[in-house]
Amino acid sequence: MHRILFLFALCFLVSCSATKYYTDQLPDVNIPSFSTYQIESDCDDSISPINNIRVENAINLYFKERGYSRSTDPDVIVQAFLKNEIRNVNNFCNPYDRWGGGEYCNPMYLSYEEGTLIIDFIDVKKNEIFWHGAAVGETFRNAKNTNEKIPKIVNRLLSEYFNANRDNIVSLNE
Numbered sequence: 001m002h003r004i005l006f007l008f009a010l011c012f013l014v015s016c017s018a019t020k021y022y023t024d025q026l027p028d029v030n031i032p033s034f035s036t037y038q039i040e041s042d043c044d045d046s047i048s049p050i051n052n053i054r055v056e057n058a059i060n061l062y063f064k065e066r067g068y069s070r071s072t073d074p075d076v077i078v079q080a081f082l083k084n085e086i087r088n089v090n091n092f093c094n095p096y097d098r099w100g101g102g103e104y105c106n107p108m109y110l111s112y113e114e115g116t117l118i119i120d121f122i123d124v125k126k127n128e129i130f131w132h133g134a135a136v137g138e139t140f141r142n143a144k145n146t147n148e149k150i151p152k153i154v155n156r157l158l159s160e161y162f163n164a165n166r167d168n169i170v171s172l173n174e
Helices: 002-015 049-065 146-164
Strands: 020-024 036-043 076-090 109-123 128-137
Touching (some): 020 146, 049 146
Antiparallel strands (some): 020 128
């Protein structure tokens, strides 16, 4: 019975988990000042291409609101990739067996799906990535409310870059 409750609680936590955001940039790389960008995006075959368009539209709107222009000859390429992964968790162990004495493992298997949005900023002149961001959470396959969720995820992820590098970025709206 405890194992069933544990599995139910774990499934509930996994299914209700919030989106996690990860970013990375090299400390010695100068953040380029840029005014133009181009978006290159792709997605897994399991994800609707419409979600890919939603990501592009959200990125485009975010940049336009900050005064940047989309161009065929850009300063920065914004690469976006949507993917789904099936995660497998094997061998749950209960730290206490039925009578409270020692670890008791009963082989079990749990499989769940999560979605990841990856965004990279590439300096066109140097042809190198200067920022990498990822948002990991609910799957993008058959997700509900994607018209609201995807722009929120994109905005939060991009704001991680713009807020972290506030002192190094020239505002084009001022």
